Amino acid sequence: MIELPQAFMQRMQQRLGPEAPAFFACYDQPPRRGLRVNPLRLSVADFLRISPVALEPGGILPEGFLLPPDAPPLGNHPYHLAGMFYLQEPSAMAPIGALEVEPGLRVLDLCAAPGGKSGGIAARLAGQGLLVANEVVPGRAKTLRFTLERLGVANGVVTCARPDVLCEALPGYFHRVLVDAPCSGEGMFRKEPAALAQHCEALVKQCAELGADILDSAAAALAPGGELVYSTCTFAPEEDEGQVAAFLQRELRVAL
Ligand code: SAM
Numbered sequence: 001m002i003e004l005p006q007a008f009m010q011r012m013q014q015r016l017g018p019e020a021p022a023f024f025a026c027y028d029q030p031p032r033r034g035l036r037v038n039p040l041r042l043s044v045a046d047f048l049r050i051s052p053v054a055l056e057p058g059g060i061l062p063e064g065f066l067l068p069p070d071a072p073p074l075g076n077h078p079y080h081l082a083g084m085f086y087l088q089e090p091s092a093m094a095p096i097g098a099l100e101v102e103p104g105l106r107v108l109d110l111c112a113a114p115g116g117k118s119g120g121i122a123a124r125l126a127g128q129g130l131l132v133a134n135e136v137v138p139g140r141a142k143t144l145r146f147t148l149e150r151l152g153v154a155n156g157v158v159t160c161a162r163p164d165v166l167c168e169a170l171p172g173y174f175h176r177v178l179v180d181a182p183c184s185g186e187g188m189f190r191k192e193p194a195a196l197a198q199h200c201e202a203l204v205k206q207c208a209e210l211g212a213d214i215l216d217s218a219a220a221a222l223a224p225g226g227e228l229v230y231s232t233c234t235f236a237p238e239e240d241e242g243q244v245a246a247f248l249q250r251e252l253r254v255a256l
Contacts, residue, residue, distance in 0.1 A: 001028050005199050008186060012235065030069065031190045035085045036093060036116075037063040039123050040152045042084055052077055060093040061120065083150040088116045091187070095180060095231040096120035103128035105175040110163050110218055113140035115147030117180055122153040131156040132174070134166055163214045167221035175226045177218045181211040183232035183239050208238040215247045 004027065013020045036059065037047045044063050048055065052074065055065035067074075074080055074087060096117050101107055101124035109118045113135035122131050133148060133156055135141040141160035148156045159166060184204045185195035215230060222228050230247075232239050 002189060002196065004189065005196070007201050008199065008235075015235075015237075027190060032069075032090070033067045033071065034059050034088055034090045034093070035065055035067060035074070036061060036088045036120060037065070037085050038083055038119065038151050039063055040127070041082065047079075047084060050079070052079065058090060060090045061097055063123070064088070064090060064093045066090065081150070083152050086116060086119050086147075086151065088120075089191075092116055092233070093120060095178060095229050096124070098231075099124075099176050099178055099229045100227060101125060101176055105129045106173060106223075107131050107176040107178070108167075108170075108174040108218075108221055109133045109178045109180070110166070110214065110221075111135065111180050111182060112158075112178075113137065113144040113147075115144045115151075117178060118144065118148060118156065119151045119153070121176075121178070122148065122151065122156055125155060127155055129155060132159060132166075132170075133157070134159045134161055134163070136160065136162055163217040167217040170221050172221070172223050174221050175223050177222050177226065177228045179211075179214055179218045179228065179230045181207070181214055181230065181232050181239070183207045183211065183234040184236055185233055186235045187233035204234075204236045204238060207234070208236070208243060211239055211243050212246065215243070216250065219247075219251060 012023060016023050037044045053071045054068055059065040079085060101121050103126045106129055107121050109121060112118045112133040115133065118131060118133040125131055133144055135144045138160055141158060145158045148158060184199060184207045188195035218228055230244060
């Protein structure tokens with residue numbers, strides 16, 4: 001079993017109470033991997049006919065699937081290189097569905113690299129409307145561009161800007177905004193040893209403050225009646241439900 005940070009364990013124990021043992025036991029299990037079929041390249045039915053592995057249902061989205069535990073690495077598979085699918089954990093697909101994207105909408109993905117959620121959004125736009133996929137870190141913005149090219153996104157623009165600068169330049173422009181915030185990564189402990197190694201309470205605080213700034217920027221870019229989805233891959237309440245509650249309080253104050 002991996003060694004979890006003490007402060008994290010105490011917090012989860014406190015929050016989950018009798019459910020905590022089952023939660024901690026999941027760290028003994030290998031993570032489940034998944035993939036999302038890219039309907040911009042081919043239909044789900046067509047992909048299932050040629051899939052290199054036997055896929056299992058459970059991928060959260062209709063085009064999402066679980067890989068069998070013994071699946072070989074698929075990153076260099078020709079179908080992957082051709083953009084027929086994107087390797088993505090089921091939980092990472094959830095914000096795509098929550099955004100309720102329809103063809104023709106203008107959508108901003110504000111923290112977009114490497115592009116997993118942008119790809120899912122583009123699939124829902126089905127070539128109509130606009131996707132602005134933004135990533136502030138230049139090297140990662142390049143990866144984002146390659147991802148969207150590989151997936152065949154024709155109505156997407158990749159930008160590399162600070163959220164405040166981008167959102168102030170396009171006030172009220174987007175019907176949907178996704179903030180998939182940089183976070184303390186508590187949900188990545190099994191998958192990414194770096195997330196475990198760098199975790200500390202100071203990081204949680206720092207990420208919560210950064211997330212709040214990004215959310216405030218994002219709100220300025222949202223059209224009246226539009227929808228904003230905020231997601232993280234962490235459990236810390238300051239970055240999750242506490243973040244959302246504080247954001248709504250600030251927005252309420254602005255509205256009054
Ligand atoms: N949405 C992406 C996907 O599904 O592939 C994952 C995004 S990841 C959780 C968060 C992203 O925020 C990272 O690419 C990171 O470089 C970026 N980021 C880091 N600092 C940031 C900042 N100050 N403002 C905006 N984005 C930032």
